[in-house]
Amino acid sequence: MTDTITLRRPDDWHVHLRDGAMLEAVASFTAKQFGRAIVMPNLSPPVTSAASAAAYRDRIIAALPAGSDFTPLMTCYLTDDADADDIAAGHAAGIFTAAKLYPANATTNSAHGVTDVAHIMPVLERMQAIGMPLLVHGEVTDGDIDIFDREAVFIERVMKGLIAALPDLKIVFEHITTEQAVHFVDSCGPNVAATITPHHLHINRNAMFTGGMRPHAYCLPVAKREMHRLALRKAATSGSPKYFLGTDSAPHEIHAKESACGCAGIFNAPYALESYAVVFDEEGALDRLEGFASLHGPQFYGLPVNETMVSLERSGTAVPDAIESAGSKLVPFHAGAQLNWRFLSS
Numbered sequence: 001m002t003d004t005i006t007l008r009r010p011d012d013w014h015v016h017l018r019d020g021a022m023l024e025a026v027a028s029f030t031a032k033q034f035g036r037a038i039v040m041p042n043l044s045p046p047v048t049s050a051a052s053a054a055a056y057r058d059r060i061i062a063a064l065p066a067g068s069d070f071t072p073l074m075t076c077y078l079t080d081d082a083d084a085d086d087i088a089a090g091h092a093a094g095i096f097t098a099a100k101l102y103p104a105n106a107t108t109n110s111a112h113g114v115t116d117v118a119h120i121m122p123v124l125e126r127m128q129a130i131g132m133p134l135l136v137h138g139e140v141t142d143g144d145i146d147i148f149d150r151e152a153v154f155i156e157r158v159m160k161g162l163i164a165a166l167p168d169l170k171i172v173f174e175h176i177t178t179e180q181a182v183h184f185v186d187s188c189g190p191n192v193a194a195t196i197t198p199h200h201l202h203i204n205r206n207a208m209f210t211g212g213m214r215p216h217a218y219c220l221p222v223a224k225r226e227m228h229r230l231a232l233r234k235a236a237t238s239g240s241p242k243y244f245l246g247t248d249s250a251p252h253e254i255h256a257k258e259s260a261c262g263c264a265g266i267f268n269a270p271y272a273l274e275s276y277a278v279v280f281d282e283e284g285a286l287d288r289l290e291g292f293a294s295l296h297g298p299q300f301y302g303l304p305v306n307e308t309m310v311s312l313e314r315s316g317t318a319v320p321d322a323i324e325s326a327g328s329k330l331v332p333f334h335a336g337a338q339l340n341w342r343f344l345s346s
């Protein structure tokens with residue numbers, strides 16, 4: 001039985017680092033495990049210009065522990081009036097790695113999101129031309145579509161048309177949650193990939209209702225039925241370069257989660273690698289963890305892999321019930337549980 005695994009330092013291709021006090025509270029957790037991360041732009045107000053992304057990147061770097069060599073990769077929040085020239089210039093200047101499509105009102109701080117993809121076609125055409133990836137929150141927002149069907153309906157109503165119109169656009173279908181999304185991504189060319197979170201590999205929708213309402217298991221896209229979780233585990237551990245690590249760690253203060261209208265988001269950054277390692281171990285695929293965590297993402301983005309290595313050992317990690325950091329109180333994913341793997345760093 002493998003007791004220690006060593007892999008190239010992984011990257012997190014989808015994370016919410018927030019701003020201000022929450023950024024101070026969470027930045028170190030992501031920087032400890034990952035070499036780079038694609039940082040989501042859904043601040044309030046959102047990061048829509050190269051200038052605001054450069055300023056946000058500086059705030060992230062200032063919040064890192066001394067000596068950290070973590071690199072934040074910035075994204076542009078697309079709105080109906082997104083400016084193709086500013087986005088292309090920001091990409092050429094190394095400020096924007098990618099741009100993010102939030103359908104308007106799909107999730108936290110997405111009120112400024114895109115109301116119809118038709119409105120941003122000139123921007124997407126430019127992105128296709130310059131090889132800049134589009135990151136997609138793949139859910140329709142219509143109130144008459146059942147919340148558990150919103151991703152599958154998005155594939156039919158938006159994704160298929162997007163790919164037909166822009167066949168060479170690099171697209172990351174973010175935090176996929178359904179068997180339909182796996183089939184769709186598998187059916188596309190190498191320019192279409194997907195990230196998978198640790199929580200969607202561990203929990204199905206029952207987790208939100210075990211013995212009562214469980215706000216810490218609530219995120220968007222919401223966890224689906226067990227058959228979908230199993231399809232995601234198969235995809236993540238398949239070895240296909242189309243699938244890579246994206247935690248979607250989305251911290252909210254405990255009082256904002258445990259509320260009459262609790263926020264969506266699971267804070268998984270502190271034990272993210274341990275969480276993925278448990279899944280790969282259970283699936284007999286530890287030899288494929290490095291591809292998923294450290295190789296497929298850089299390959300898709302056209303970036304070098306990280307130089308340094310990290311290790312995990314088979315031993316217990318006790319996840320605390322809550323984490324207090326820089327004045328914030330947060331409940332981590334797997335709170336109160338014991339994980340069979342421990343992150344050892346380099």
Ligand code: NCD
Pocket residue numbers: 016042107108137218219220221248250251264265266
């Ligand atoms: C995210 C957040 O809180 O910013 N929440 C979540 O449940 N994942 C937004 C998002 O990525 O949808």
Ligand code: ZN
Pocket residue numbers: 014015016040248250
């Ligand atoms: Zn997210």
